[in-house]
Amino acid sequence: MSQTGSSPDKKSALRKLNLTLAAVTGQVGCLTVIIILVAFLAGRWLDSRFESDALFTVILMVASVPVTLVVMFWVVRSVTSRFAKPSAQNSLEDEEGRDSGKTP
Numbered sequence: 001m002s003q004t005g006s007s008p009d010k011k012s013a014l015r016k017l018n019l020t021l022a023a024v025t026g027q028v029g030c031l032t033v034i035i036i037l038v039a040f041l042a043g044r045w046l047d048s049r050f051e052s053d054a055l056f057t058v059i060l061m062v063a064s065v066p067v068t069l070v071v072m073f074w075v076v077r078s079v080t081s082r083f084a085k086p087s088a089q090n091s092l093e094d095e096e097g098r099d100s101g102k103t104p
Contacts, residue, residue, distance in 0.1 A: 024079050039064035
């Protein structure tokens, strides 16, 4: 009987995980587009301001690549750290329960 009770919990947890991963993917995608758009517009503005051909646009577009990678890494790391905390806490509670003679 306990297996039927845990199956909806697993489905619910899996659904929450999938929704969270979809949200993170959307955030990273939007942030990437925003960073590239800001770099492009700033480069075009600087090019018109200093009357250069496309020097600032190219420099800022190339510089936006590592900035985008850092932002992606930061977003994904912050989300995964939220997932890791409850799992680590649950495993510690399981170990404490085993040490005291209780079964999980």
